[in-house]
Amino acid sequence: xxxxxxxxxxDDLKEKLLVMAGMAEQSIQRxxxxxxxxxxxxxxxxxxxxxxxxxxxxEIDQMALDLLAMEQPMAIDLRFILAVIKINADLERVxxxxxxxxxRVRELEAFPVAELPVDTAKxxxxxxxxxxxxxxxxxxxxxxxxxxxxxMDDNVDKMNETAYFTLLNVxxxxxxxxxQALTALMxxxxxxxxxxxxxxxxxxxxFWVRGADVRHHMHENETRPA
Amino acid sequence: MGVGLQVTNLNAWYGxxxxxxxxxxxxxxxxxxxxxxxxxxxxxxxxRCLNRMHETNPIARxxxxxxxxxxxxxxxxxxxEVRRRxxxxxxxxxxxxxxxxxDNVASGLRLNGFSNRRILDEIVExxxxxxxxxxxxxNDLKKKSGASLSGGQQQRLCIARALxxxxxxxxxxxxxxxxxxxxxxxIEDLIFQLKSQYTIxxxxxxxxxxxxxxxxxxxxxxxxxxxxxxxHKIFTNPGDKRTEDYIxxxxx
Numbered sequence: 186x187x188x189x190x191x192x193x194x195x196d197d198l199k200e201k202l203l204v205m206a207g208m209a210e211q212s213i214q215r216x217x218x219x220x221x222x223x224x225x226x227x228x229x230x231x232x233x234x235x236x237x238x239x240x241x242x243x244e245i246d247q248m249a250l251d252l253l254a255m256e257q258p259m260a261i262d263l264r265f266i267l268a269v270i271k272i273n274a275d276l277e278r279v280x281x282x283x284x285x286x287x288x289r290v291r292e293l294e295a296f297p298v299a300e301l302p303v304d305t306a307k308x309x310x311x312x313x314x315x316x317x318x319x320x321x322x323x324x325x326x327x328x329x330x331x332x333x334x335x336x337m338d339d340n341v342d343k344m345n346e347t348a349y350f351t352l353l354n355v356x357x358x359x360x361x362x363x364x365q366a367l368t369a370l371m372x373x374x375x376x377x378x379x380x381x382x383x384x385x386x387x388x389x390x391x392f393w394v395r396g397a398d399v400r401h402h403m404h405e406n407e408t409r410p411a
Numbered sequence: 412m413g414v415g416l417q418v419t420n421l422n423a424w425y426g427x428x429x430x431x432x433x434x435x436x437x438x439x440x441x442x443x444x445x446x447x448x449x450x451x452x453x454x455x456x457x458x459r460c461l462n463r464m465h466e467t468n469p470i471a472r473x474x475x476x477x478x479x480x481x482x483x484x485x486x487x488x489x490x491x492e493v494r495r496r497x498x499x500x501x502x503x504x505x506x507x508x509x510x511x512x513x514d515n516v517a518s519g520l521r522l523n524g525f526s527n528r529r530i531l532d533e534i535v536e537x538x539x540x541x542x543x544x545x546x547x548x549x550n551d552l553k554k555k556s557g558a559s560l561s562g563g564q565q566q567r568l569c570i571a572r573a574l575x576x577x578x579x580x581x582x583x584x585x586x587x588x589x590x591x592x593x594x595x596x597x598i599e600d601l602i603f604q605l606k607s608q609y610t611i612x613x614x615x616x617x618x619x620x621x622x623x624x625x626x627x628x629x630x631x632x633x634x635x636x637x638x639x640x641x642x643h644k645i646f647t648n649p650g651d652k653r654t655e656d657y658i659x660x661x662x663x
Contacts, residue, residue: 188660259658396648
């Protein structure tokens with residue numbers, strides 16, 4: 186006899202997390218778009234979305250807490266709920282990164298548009314692509330897809346590093362562009378963090394599906410801490 | 412001190428019903444080992460084989476070996492000696508209802524020929540202390556009967572009775588399933604304390620209880636031992652799909 190009510194509750198939890206994931210993903214895309222076109226009305230949408238993301242974060246944690254307390258889940262169900270709690274926190278941070286980018290865009294209002302030699306759009310596309318793929322792994326309970334997310338993180342890290350040295354150089358050689366370069370640098374840093382959150386989500390999917398802790402480059406066969 | 416058990420190719424029958432099939436299992440000394448599984452899976456039959464209770468049923472039969480330390484319990488010692496060294500506590504507390512608390516604890520010793528009053532007093536006190544019951548009954552040892560105690564106290568009295576004959580292994584078949592949560596917690600705390608002196612095997616339907624008290628857990632299904640591993644592994648990431656389906660409530 187399956188625990189049908191419990192299984193339905195797990196489905197509800199997953200569905201709610203996916204709604205939140207959609208909001209977080211949309212939020213980061215909007216923030217980058219706001220930066221690209223310097224549109225403060227889009228920044229307003231990001232800020233509005235952040236409130237909803239924060240509300241969802243609390244509701245999802247409460248649902249997960251209730252299930253832990255009432256159902257005492259075991260094995261794959263326990264791992265699923267732990268993964269949801271952690272993914273929930275990462276998605277909320279993705280929302281925070283979007284808000285941070287949106288804040289930078291508002292600050293840029295005081296300065297003229299500058300052409301900078303960094304490909305923020307490409308970096309944004311890579312980072313949000315990682316989030317999307319990590320969530321696809323979560324939807325399909327597919328650790329192989331999650332594995333592929335982990336290998337994408339290095340690309341974003343390298344782009345962030347390149348952007349750092351490039352923009353540092355801009356600040357040295359063209360000091361009048363320092364505010365714009367600094368903003369671009371902070372946005373690059375935010376996108377790199379988004380990619381880190383996507384990596385965390387992928388690791389949580391692997392933990393849920395395979396029961397393996399692969400954080401901090403731990404090999405799946407390594408023993409857990411005592 | 413507890414002693415480890417090594418079960419090898421154990422098979423058990425009730426008449427033509429093959430209740431246990433080729434069980435191989437090491438039970439480490441001074442640990443609690445939990446056995447879980449759906450009703451009728453063979454886990455209670457298994458523990459009854461560990462103290463040769465199974466063979467008290469006229470239609471029952473056992474093959475294979477159970478070693479307790481260096482001793483083969485089916486070949487090297489008598490069933491009476493086995494049952495002294497391997498104590499058992501059952502699901503429903505079963506104190507001797509007409510005996511006093513003292514006499515309940517002393518009963519096994521008297522059956523084994525102990526009659527020295529001073530030694531009996533010492534052992535009864537020590538056993539009741541080890542069973543975490545002494546403080547609650549020390550003033551009524553000979554005034555009250557075992558049956559006058561609460562369910563949780565009766566079960567601890569039965570544990571004291573089992574400990575009095577100085578066993579090395581303690582088998583517990585659903586020891587807390589008839590008790591309220593407070594009495595259950597006392598039994599679980601007691602299991603923790605007893606581990607330092609005894610090897611404990613506990614059969615339970617309560618998986619949270621197994622997770623709380625046992626270092627290792629075995630999952631039985633249809634008379635077979637499906638999986639035996641560290642408890643944290645069984646309850647977070649079992650190796651066998653059947654174990655996972657059972658502990659997550661997908662069947663059973």
